Amino acid sequence: MSQPSRRLHYFTNRWNKKFTRKVQVLSIWAYDIIWALAESIERVGVPQNGTLLLNEILKSKFKGMGGEFRLTERNLISNGYEIVNAVDHEERKVGYWTLSKGITRTLCTFNDDALRSAIGMEDVNWPGGSTVVPTSHCKKLRTGVRIGLTFTYFLHADYGDKNNVTNATGFCVDVFNAFLQVLPYEVPYEFVPYAHGSYDKLIEKVYNKVLDESSITS
Incomplete structure (x- = not known):
């Protein structure tokens, strides 16, 4: 998830006092986009x-509800994502990912003039409770892949002859x-198609050890 801003924390606190439904990420992005539109119209x-207004919107740069708001080639630039290690019912902050720096323990701003401290970052807990990074994987990782999705930009997969996925593309x-490329060792894997049932059923397959993981979803 993207690093939350202080403004967002204040907003969600006020929201939670009035409503039971959580604030959706798309709603936060929509809020910032409307703010950019309003400021551009003021200028x-x-x-x-409409070209003049569009060009003004594309120059927008401000601290929004979802963090730094900046556009390039009509797309929103992310200032980074926070990497969380989920352990049982707890979350451990272990680092950040940015397009320019990759995976790091600290988070830089767009101008690289302010480096956020790594204080509060924790070590990754691996399966079995160990904090020691594994050095090899002998077992092939069986990864559940959703198929038959309508929005193929997130994920598109094709069947193989043995009911395995031979080709998968998308975000x-x-x-x-x-993530596999930055690991210090090779991880063999295979994509296993999953076409029917809910996401909860897909996660149950991991719990029941039918699959090793199900991170390729949308």
Whole structure:
């Protein structure tokens, strides 16, 4: 998840006092986009030619509800994601990921002029409770893959002859491969298709050791 801003903390505290439903990430992004639109209209008004307003929006740069708001090639730039190690019912903050720095224990701003401290970061707890990084994987990792999804930009997978996935593409697969590449050892894996049932049933397959993990989802 993206590093939350102090403004977001205040907002969610006020929200939780009035509503039982949690604030959705898409709602936070929509809030910042509307804010960028409003500020742009204040600067250039509402011109007859929408290109002028669009160019003004693309120059927007401010501290939004979801953190730093900045656009490039009409896409929102992320200032980084917080990496969380889930252990039972607890979460351990173990580092950050940014497009420019990759995986680190600290988080830089866009201008790299302020480096956030690594204080509060914890070591990863591996299966079995060990904090020692494993050096090898003899067993092939069986990874559950959702198939038949309509939004293929997140994930698109094809069947193989033996009911295994031979080809998988999309954002989720890119993230999966990026993590494998930074590991100090090779992890053999295979994609196992999952077409029917809920995400809860998919997670149950991990619990029942039918699958080793199910991180390739959307």
